[in-house]
Amino acid sequence: MEVTRKNFKDCLSAVYSAIDEADFLAIDGEFSGISDGPNVSALTNGMDTPEERYAKLKKHSMDFLLFQFGLCTFKYDTEASKYIIKCFNFYIFPKPFNRASPDIKFICQSSSIDFLVSQGFDFNKVFRHGIPYLNQEEEARVREQAEERRNQQANGAATPSYISPSSKGPAHVPEEHKDFISRVIEKVDGLFTNSEKTVELEPCTGFQRKLIYQTLNWKYPKGLHVETIETEKKERYIQISKVDDAERKRREQQKLEKEQEELNDAVGFSRVIHAISKSGKLVVGHNMLLDVMHTIHQFYCPLPQDLKDFKEVSMCVFPRLLDTKLMSSTQPFKDLIPITSLAELEKRLKVAPFKSPKVETAEGFPRYDTAQEQLHEAGYDAYITGLCFISMANYLGSFLTPPKAHISPRSKLMEPFFNKLFLMRIIDIPYLNMTGPDLRPKRDHVLYVTFPKEWKTSDLYQLFSAFGNIQVSWIDDTSAFVSLSQTDQVQIAMNTSRYAESYRIQTYAEYMKGRRQDKDVNSQP
């Protein structure tokens, strides 16, 4: 189901109940770019530590916009032995909800934009009808501001539409506006002598409106309702109405309710994430680290500095995660699944020894057809991610005695895969462990090599040709990590390099020590 600003409020209860009844949820996000840095490969070095990788992604990826969010809920129907699914494809855009709300800036990466439009992505829909959102801090601030305004009004310090700057005395009206203001006063005085109830002023500047509010508030503290109205063309003009006390109260109450509703509208899509979070349900994604980071960053709070704190926040927002890319590259799947990109995985899991899961789209929800790929629409990607998860889960059931055709997402068999997020292109740390410390592989067979920028991979192969198989992880064009196949070769390499002029070798341990020292120096005040 496609959800935009236009039908969001009407869909919200359907979203809530879909989450409530689900056995698990699958999610996916689309972003306006991936990496703000020089190039993606430099940012994802094969020898990153989890801390380094997190810091790089935080620094170089969070200024992009998550503008489409796919949510697919899966509910198991025991009698029919199949899953009932509901897919939502949310368009998201931070339309400023009033003049005081933050004017979000986001980066677009032309390759990402180009890729998405080539897949038929509709940017007009995002920009025109995207659902707005606020993170928790923004929401709190906006609610507080509204509260304050209400209190001021209750104390009679101001009319609802006006907050006094220094509420004593008449407004200071600069010379050049005096004529204008007297004309306004004349018109308002007219209101009290004729039978009209309302007068509408000409559109004017913000400063003039301020003067009008100040003047009228001081001259007619009660008995007038003053309101700024915006035309379709975004011109603002002031409407002044003569009202009795009851009428004024009614109008103010109306205004208050409208304000409350606007506030909820402004929180917008964040309410869906709050619901997912509160449900505590298993959330499945494919290669989902960036999805989790963006979701928290955009709808909860700025990402914490430290990886440890990020894990804590994530576990609050999504208490149980499962990454199908990590699952499919772990045994017993690893040997059966050569390529783990979502599209390939989905194809592979349709054939033996795997089985396509039995699913049925819930009534009233549009049906996705996996034969007709709609890859890179977030709702579709979430959908097939869920299918992949079911196929793999059920496959594990075939090892039981007796074999079981359906394995619940709550089964003990799933536990090894919970809360481990796939780490792309790190050679020896397959995942980020969200509930504890990460793996710390010994990297004592790894060398840090620096060399002239003319060097190619082949030069490195040549340099280490005596040591058999090596693995090169480029850092930039004058340095790389080289993994030797045996640790005892490290000392030999170090010895031979001692007098080399064109290149330099350090052990991984030395290199990391140097980096830590650099950091300490840099972080001193």
Place this chain on the structure above:
Amino acid sequence: MEVTRKNFKDCLSAVYSAIDEADFLAIDGEFSGISDGPNVSALTNGMDTPEERYAKLKKHSMDFLLFQFGLCTFKYDTEASKYIIKCFNFYIFPKPFNRASPDIKFICQSSSIDFLVSQGFDFNKVFRHGIPYLNQEEEARVREQAEERRNQQANGAATPSYISPSSKGPAHVPEEHKDFISRVIEKVDGLFTNSEKTVELEPCTGFQRKLIYQTLNWKYPKGLHVETIETEKKERYIQISKVDDAERKRREQQKLEKEQEELNDAVGFSRVIHAISKSGKLVVGHNMLLDVMHTIHQFYCPLPQDLKDFKEVSMCVFPRLLDTKLMSSTQPFKDLIPITSLAELEKRLKVAPFKSPKVETAEGFPRYDTAQEQLHEAGYDAYITGLCFISMANYLGSFLTPPKAHISPRSKLMEPFFNKLFLMRIIDIPYLNMTGPDLRPKRDHVLYVTFPKEWKTSDLYQLFSAFGNIQVSWIDDTSAFVSLSQTDQVQIAMNTSRYAESYRIQTYAEYMKGRRQDKDVNSQP
């Protein structure tokens, strides 16, 4: 005429001839945002110096994308006493043209995007069919790279599709790819024994393709044409063909020509700017400083540090500029035109003492209707900017004896308005003088005041109430410039402030001296 990537090449000669025959050109740009900074008003202080303003715009506005460029050419038909006009509305997008080309990142400001979509702007068209471009440096680099590749080929150092990394000896094939490569060699050997001319390999990774190129180049230095082909789904596979010498040469020639054409395509929209520039024609815009800055930044070169250098570059690219916002706020127009926004100006210039100019859309060009506003489409905005210019120019003719109904853009009467770009919201410097030093108004009636952030404009009015009329230019929430109406009040204000605790006053001169010193300190190594 709407111009996208799809019809750009077909339109180019029409664009060139429209420029060639024109008496003057009008331009306008649409951007993905205006200001990257905290807020626009803080960035456009009423007391900025031209240098400061330029530095702020350069720092906070150039990361946005100019994604629509309007060009309207005006040719005067003396016999019919009317202008013949041709309007072009170019959609622009930096689609990466190959894998080596820069992957541009740009910022979007949600308020700007929201505003444009609310005006019906079509972002899908921009992103899907926008015309690419290269600045001069990028163009030079890309052409050099192509040249180099050609030279290498001429020297026989490499087949056209392959540049050797260290061209001696066979490629080093890592253990895990040996099987794969032997299978490729088998297939190619097959080519020489059977009647097939071509074999297509399965899609494989970039690294595997590299190994294939290296291996084949070494094993079969002649007699094979190896080419990487990209499928519609962006998968790359290798095609290997058995060719004789003549055939290989023909293919290489073909490839070269294709490459040249692709290069021109990549330069794309920049060619239009080059043509405008070369024509030396008068270029008219409305409030055009940002348009000029973006155009140079995007299609010529990164903007220079110094304002002086910027003026020089601008005058190379656009030797004659005229800003209708500046013109309309200069006498004799100033007193006749209360609001100088483009839409208001256009309306005002339709009525006496002004006259709507007689124009006719050239055959084959779509007609804009000023009764049906299409404001904020760049082509339309350029069009009405041109109309405004003509009306104002012709009005000047009414002062001649005998009066003249048509004033040429080359008339002496225009000279006072040439090469002066409107400076928004600077109180005492109306324009940037592109051909020399700027006005340096004495600011000896101006005070720099700092105060607690609780202060409002009214507190400043109160503080200076003894001095009559003042003018406040906010800098941030704890400082502002205050212009007194008389210079001799400055000393009195300074004296009274000496013992004040809550606020501090400096003269403008003191303030500027302090800033210069700060700068000198900061710019020391």
